[in-house]
Amino acid sequence: MxxxxxxxxxxxxxxxxxxxxxxxxxxxxxxxxxxxxxxxxxxxxxxxxxxxxxxxxxxxxxxxxxxxxxxxxxxxxxxxxxxxxxxxxxxxxxxxxxxxxxxxxxxxxxxxxxxxxxxxxxxxxxxxxxxxxxxxxxxxxxxxxxxxxxxxxxxxxxxxxxxxxxxxxxxxxxxxxxxxxxxxxxxxxxxxxxxxxxxxxxxxxxxxxxxxxxxxxxxxxxxxxxxxxxxxxxxxxxxxxxxxxxxxxxxxxxxxxxxxxxxxxxxxxxxxxxxxxxxxxxxxxxxxxxxxxxxxxxxxxxxxxxxxxxxxxxxxxxxxxxxxxxxxxxxxxxxxxxxxxxxxxxxxxxxxxxxxxxxxxxxxxxxxxxxxxxxxxxxxxxxxxxxxxxxxxxxxxxxxxxxxxxxxxxxxxxxxAFVELDGKKFFRTGDLAYYDEDGYFFMVDRVKRMINASGFKVWPSEVESMMYQNPAIHEVCIISAPHEKRGETVKAVVVLTPEADGTTTEEDIIDWCKDQMAAYKIPSVVEFVDELPKSPTGKLMWRSLQDEEWKKEG
CATH class of the missing domain: 3.40.50.12780 (ANL, N-terminal domain)
Structure with missing residues (x-):
């Protein structure tokens, strides 16, 4: 236990x-x-x-x-x-x-x-x-x-x-x-x-x-x-x-x-x-x-x-x-x-x-x-x-x-969906996380959502969390995008705050990310949108954005 x-x-x-x-x-x-x-x-x-x-x-x-x-x-x-x-x-x-x-x-x-x-x-x-x-x-x-x-x-x-x-x-x-x-x-x-x-x-x-x-x-x-x-x-x-x-x-x-x-x-x-x-x-x-x-x-x-x-x-x-x-x-x-x-x-x-x-x-x-x-x-x-x-x-x-x-x-x-540990059945959530010394659990990402950029594992939720520190960003969703050399790369779909809209560029966001995170996590593509798709319960529908992105390649 x-x-x-x-x-x-x-x-x-x-x-x-x-x-x-x-x-x-x-x-x-x-x-x-x-x-x-x-x-x-x-x-x-x-x-x-x-x-x-x-x-x-x-x-x-x-x-x-x-x-x-x-x-x-x-x-x-x-x-x-x-x-x-x-x-x-x-x-x-x-x-x-x-x-x-x-x-x-x-x-x-x-x-x-x-x-x-x-x-x-x-x-x-x-x-x-x-x-x-x-x-x-x-x-x-x-x-x-x-x-x-x-x-x-x-x-x-x-x-x-x-x-x-x-x-x-x-x-x-x-x-x-x-x-x-x-x-x-x-x-x-x-x-x-x-x-x-x-x-x-x-x-x-x-x-x-x-x-x-x-x-x-x-x-x-x-x-x-x-x-x-x-x-x-x-x-x-x-x-x-x-x-x-x-x-x-x-x-x-x-x-x-x-x-x-x-x-x-x-x-x-x-x-x-x-x-x-x-x-x-x-x-x-x-x-x-x-x-x-x-x-x-x-x-x-x-x-x-x-x-x-x-x-x-x-x-x-x-x-x-x-x-x-x-x-x-x-x-x-x-x-x-x-x-x-x-x-x-x-x-x-x-x-x-x-x-x-x-x-x-x-x-x-x-x-x-x-x-x-x-x-x-x-x-x-x-x-x-x-x-x-x-x-x-x-x-x-x-x-x-x-x-x-x-x-x-x-x-x-x-x-x-279940695995046995110590004689008990445990449900496999499909969520990646870790716990700290005090027993608090912290999400990393969905098992299926991980982006593999040239062998480097990128967890979208981690990148999103860092990007929310940018005062120009109201909402952000990280997805994978096809890349000729890396296979897939990191893309940020961003809703700007009203104050930043019209004055902030995609390059501004990328430059900010370069100062905040490891190179392989930095979005190579930034797209500005008016709103992000959400489910009826308000969850970001990252999969629909990602599917749409990969369809462009086809």
Whole structure:
């Protein structure tokens, strides 16, 4: 067991944690029993209590079972953040079924893959997405689509700027198999007794992987239970804590930090369907938000708002996330504004969010953190599997209660994803890192992302981290580019700050890099762009930039 980090472990927390031996949905039952009139959700100024939330979960679970959803069946959840998302997620679990969270940006071909791979017969969809899933009813396994209009849950007057999807009026449902959210809930079907336990399948988020079709990461209830409980204790959340929910719930970090963990603690979720930094500022001030789990790009945008001083954000107690290293300049601005450190963490779809988080009272900058409760993480040689020591780069492997039990319908890939050490199965993350003498883990790069320039190994994340120190650079993504002699070389795709735009040249950036890093790491090509492509969760889509670059060669 890796214990080097125990010297910096938070003094107020135990190093091991006994998890509830129940299903995830039991957390909602308990919170509703304890705090029936307490606000579970605030949605653009409309409040929903825990009892109201539970009642609607029960009603939708009854409809699902009445329409053929049985224990272990998979149900697609194809929505943006909304009260209906939370209700849908827990209703699927209440029906003893399995949640298949679908990226709202997915369209017909991706949706067909999810349906064929999981055999789903029911989809719960947002109104703005219904048109993409409707043509698949009857042509695939899909038989029913329950359509939710987010705006129906904005029941109180609000001065907040509503996203188009929330402001939109409900549309008539004319396609076969479509049923309105309200009709499903009002059908009056009560669900059978809940029977799922900690070892039953709960959720299968899909990992995009590096090649081929997305693959489903199977998580039994014990996995999301672990990260929900871990997060609540690590952040010392209680029933009167208030969480700003801006990360997509379909992504495991948003699912865990902004939905499952608050429900476990009986605290309040302030939900935003679309990111809007001004609305976020108003909500933090209006509802005295205490915690905000995000990704670095979102935090950067929030803190760069020229109107930020209009909002009182002093209620914040914890703010953190991951997805990329937090630039030091931005972290310093956050510290100056709030007195808070940005608490970075690390996890994957395969680990149901965090396996590592920085200690709140002793964080390190641009650091993945330390292994959390009952997580055993090691660094091993990618090829020999030999365990590495402090400061030595290798692949992160992890064993813990939140680790996937395997890939759906992919036994060969499941077997390849694990390695045995000291009699335990460890998941191979595909991420290169090292740990220091105190047991903090630091990312180097993805195993597949390394650039081989004339035999020299270049880790793009390392170069990006150094380049963020240049005051002219707002964002940067390092990719490989074809090179006649070296095979491949380093290219920087850069978004300049408004102040530097028009006055900084590509040569200026290269010259600056020459003073900062080893010659083989220096970008030989710099391209300025207005923005970098990002996923719905805000992660830089480096692969799309790299693929585009290499297509030019062809």
């Amino acid at each position: 890796f214990t080097r980090h125990h010297t910096v472990w938070p003094r107020e927390l135990p190093k091991t944690m006994t998890l509830p031996q129940t299903s995830l949905v039991t957390n909602l039952d308990i919170s509703a029993l304890r705090y029936p009139d307490h606000t579970a959700i605030i949605y653009y100024d409309t409040r929903i209590t825990y009892q109201e939330l539970l009642d609607e979960v029960e009603a939708l679970a009854g409809w699902l079972q009445e329409n053929g959803v049985g224990k272990g069946d998979r149900v697609l959840l194809y929505m943006q953040n909304s009260p209906q998302y939370v209700i849908s997620y827990y209703a699927i679990l209440r029906a003893d079924a399995v949640v298949i969270p679908v990226n709202p940006m997915n369209r017909a071909s991706e949706l067909e893959h999810y349906i064929s791979d999981t055999g789903s017969t029911v989809c719960l969809a947002g109104m703005e997405l219904a048109g993409f899933i409707a043509p698949l009813v009857g042509k695939t396994y899909l038989e029913h689509v329950v359509v939710a209009a987010y705006g129906n849950y904005v029941r109180e007057p609000t001065d907040l700027n509503l996203p188009a999807e929330v402001a939109a009026e409900p549309k008539p449902l004319e396609a076969p198999g479509m049923i309105s959210w309200e009709d499903a809930l009002n059908a009056g079907h009560a669900p059978a007794p809940h029977t799922a336990g900690p070892d039953d399948l709960a959720v299968i988020p899909y990992s995009s992987g590096t090649t081929g079709q997305p693959k489903g990461c199977m998580h039994v209830h014990r996995g999301p239970m672990a990260t929900a409980v871990h997060r609540a204790f690590w952040n010392i959340s209680a029933s009167d804590s208030v969480q700003l929910c801006t990360l997509p719930f379909f992504h495991v970090t948003g699912m865990t930090g902004s939905m499952n963990s608050p429900i476990y603690a009986g605290s309040t979720m302030v939900i935003m369907t679309r990111w809007d930094r001004d609305v976020a500022g108003k909500l933090i001030e209006r509802y005295k938000v205490t915690g905000w789990t995000n990704i670095v790009t979102m935090a950067v945008d929030f803190l760069s708002n020229p109107d930020l001083d209009k909002y009182d954000i002093s209620s914040l107690v914890t703010i953190g996330g991951g997805g990329a290293a937090m630039p030091q300049a931005v972290a310093s601005k956050l510290k100056k504004l709030t007195g808070l450190d940005y608490i970075e963490g690390y996890g994957l779809s395969e680990t149901m969010a965090a396996t590592h988080i920085n200690p709140p009272n002793d964080p390190k900058a641009q650091c993945l953190g330390i292994p959390v409760f009952d997580v055993d993480s090691r660094i091993i040689d990618v090829e020999t599997l030999e365990e590495k020591g402090p400061g030595e780069v290798g692949e992160i492997v992890s064993n813990g209660p939140q680790v996937t039990v395997g890939y759906w319908n992919r036994p060969a890939e499941t077997e390849a």
